[in-house]
Amino acid sequence: MLTPEHLDVPMAFETLPKVGSMLGTGAVIVIDETVCILKVLIHIAEFFAHESCGRCAPCRIGTRIMKEIVEKIESGNGEKEDIEILIDTANALRGTTFCPLGEASSNPIISSITHFREEYEYHINKNQCMVSEICEEAIPVSSQEASAKILVVDDDPDFVEITRLILESSNYEVISASDGSEGLDVARREKPDLVILDVMMSSILDGLNMSWKMQEDKYLKDIPILMVTSIAHTDYAALFPMDQYIHIDGFISKPVSPDKLLSTIRRMLI
Ligand code: SF4
Secondary structure, three states: OOOHHHOOOOOOOOOHHHHOOOOOOOOOOOOOOOOOHHHHHHHHHHHHHHHOOOOOHHHHHHHHHHHHHHHHHHOOOOOOHHHHHHHHHHHHOOOOOOOHHHHHHHHHHHHHHHHHHHHHHHHHHHOOOOOHHHHHHHOOOOHHHHOOEEEEEOOOHHHHHHHHHHHHHOOOEEEEEOOHHHHHHHHHHHOOOEEEEEOOOOOOOOHHHHHHHHHHOOOOOOOOEEEEEOOOHHHHHHHOOHHHHOOOOEEEEOOOOHHHHHHHHHHHHO
């Protein structure tokens, strides 16, 4: 990422690395001050995580970690140490991957923190975006969102009911289940557009196990999963092996504010 002070830097393979960028294919994206840097980073991080072929562990794991942390910060669930974890993860990709994609994925992370650190810190400290109003308006409400069917799987009836009220107020269709077994049955029958899963439920087939079962089911494996949990993100990350962790498409901590829930779901459905 470059800022106005770099306008005179020549577009060349030799010059751009000196200011923390690279020429790549020569494509240029121009963004102004009304655009949330974290939202831009989510799209970039998703691209690299998707394109990683998985051959090198630093790239396979690192691109997923960076995507998850940027999403976490953008959704208002960030913690102070997340910025340093992002920097450490990005640096771990430098010089350790087989092809340039792995290293290239670290550049937007490092340069965005270098030039727009205050936006990261604002998201973390105030749980909202510096340009949130403009930013939220900029997200198109797709026809998919207007008719999206969302399955909420949680053994806490209060959470299910509150979530139902929030989602129905934005015209989502909501169906629910109280454990993973019932959730799988409902998912196969109703084919939801998105599943909200509580990580830990009292049944044997809790949210984590249900997410794995969904990955094994050819009819369910492409449905995006939003995990919700009461445990801290750092504990959560430590609980799950990364190869299983990557099947989760979004993560938010309870208690979940209506704004966070809706913005996260909206982004996952776009
Ligand atoms: S660095 Fe290249 S080869 Fe290694 S996992 Fe990433 S895309 Fe594959």
